[in-house]
Amino acid sequence: xxASKDTDQWVTPEQFEVWRQFIKVQARVLRRLExxxxxxxxMPLAWYDVLVRLLEADHRRLRMSELAERVMLSPSxxxxxxxxxxxxxxxARSPAERDGRGFYAVLTDVGYERLREASGTHLRGIHEYVxxxxxxxxxxxxxxxxxxxxx
Amino acid sequence: xxASKDTDQWVTPEQFEVWRQFIKVQARVLRRLExxxxxxxxMPLAWYDVLVRLLEADHRRLRMSELAERVMLSPSxxxxxxxxxxxxxxxARSPAERDGRGFYAVLTDVGYERLREASGTHLRGIHEYVxxxxxxxxxxxxxxxxxxxxx
Numbered sequence: 001x002x003a004s005k006d007t008d009q010w011v012t013p014e015q016f017e018v019w020r021q022f023i024k025v026q027a028r029v030l031r032r033l034e035x036x037x038x039x040x041x042x043m044p045l046a047w048y049d050v051l052v053r054l055l056e057a058d059h060r061r062l063r064m065s066e067l068a069e070r071v072m073l074s075p076s077x078x079x080x081x082x083x084x085x086x087x088x089x090x091x092a093r094s095p096a097e098r099d100g101r102g103f104y105a106v107l108t109d110v111g112y113e114r115l116r117e118a119s120g121t122h123l124r125g126i127h128e129y130v131x132x133x134x135x136x137x138x139x140x141x142x143x144x145x146x147x148x149x150x151x
Numbered sequence: 152x153x154a155s156k157d158t159d160q161w162v163t164p165e166q167f168e169v170w171r172q173f174i175k176v177q178a179r180v181l182r183r184l185e186x187x188x189x190x191x192x193x194m195p196l197a198w199y200d201v202l203v204r205l206l207e208a209d210h211r212r213l214r215m216s217e218l219a220e221r222v223m224l225s226p227s228x229x230x231x232x233x234x235x236x237x238x239x240x241x242x243a244r245s246p247a248e249r250d251g252r253g254f255y256a257v258l259t260d261v262g263y264e265r266l267r268e269a270s271g272t273h274l275r276g277i278h279e280y281v282x283x284x285x286x287x288x289x290x291x292x293x294x295x296x297x298x299x300x301x302x
Contacts (some may be wrong), residue, residue, distance in 0.1 A: 009271075009274070010271070010274040010275045010277070010278040010283075011223060011274045011278050011282060013284075014290070015277075015278075015282035015290060016160050017280060017283055017294075018280075018290055018294045018297070019277050019282055021298070021301075022177065022281070022293075022297060023177070023181075023298050024179050024223075024301075025297050025301055026173065026174070027223045028301070029300060030174075031223070036220060046237050072175075072178045072182070085232060093181035099283075115225070120160075120161070121161070121162040123162045124161045125164075125235060126161070126162050126167070126170050127161040127166075128191045129160060129300065129302055130170055130173070131167075131169060131170055131301045132161075132166075134296070134299065137298075138296065139165070139166065139169055141296065142169060142173075142290065142296050143168075143169045144167070145285070145289065145292065145293050145296070146172050146173060146176050147172070147283055148284045148285065148289075149176045149180060149280065149284060150172075150176055150179070
């Protein structure tokens with residue numbers, strides 16, 4: 001169960017350490033990115049992620065179910081998040097026309113403006129904490145190793 | 152803000168794609184590991200993580216503040232989690248003797264047993280979804296790239 005015990009059948013201690021490092025490094029980076037967004041733009045990282053996914057979508061809108069999938073939240077978790085973003089005017093709700101089931105989340109002009117203001121901070125963080133630390137070849141190696149993990 | 156727009160100053164589209172892949176791959180792996188634990192042991196991944204951290208600690212106990220740091224949860228988030236684990240008898244609370252401030256979370260025998268039952272599933276998942284996909288040299292390369300990301 002730990003790096004030193006009971007790991008011999010499936011995972012060696014060395015493998016377990018790399019696994020832990022993989023988890024820890026990403027959690028720390030996400031924490032720093034969120035701290036920067038909160039400090040400078042009063043915006044949680046999950047809000048930023050929702051705004052970007054809406055900006056990328058056709059007509060700047062997504063069905064709630066599709067948005068939940070993209071930001072990797074549960075439907076109930078996303079509903080709570082979007083409720084707060086609607087209260088702040090960053091997102092609007094729009095009924096799904098055709099089948100009358102469900103709602104779209106739509107990026108508002110205010111949401112776009114807030115995203116535009118925050119994006120420099122966020123991208124600078126991604127550069128500083130992660131991708132800017134590698135040259136092109138190293139980045140390609142990392143990408144190729146990550147692809148091996150994908151299901 | 153997306154891979155194709157506004158990323159030129161800090162992050163190239165290629166770098167942005169690797170960043171997204173890094174996040175996505177880990178989220179998917181964690182989701183699969185959690186699904187396995189829930190299916191087979193009715194145990195959320197965060198519970199497993201708490202049980203392992205307690206097992207690794209001296210006297211199988213940790214101050215709540217220290218445990219929160221290790222499992223990377225907010226103090227309030229950890230309190231809610233541990234409340235439910237205490238209800239199920241996996242963890243006990245014990246007052247911190249010396250200064251009278253705060254509590255320890257302590258691994259119970261029931262908690263140890265549940266962890267022991269679940270650990271095969273979890274370690275097998277770490278093998279199958281991640282570390283077993285690399286040979287020794289590749290794993291060392293991944294570890295060395297991850298170390299570059301650490302703050």
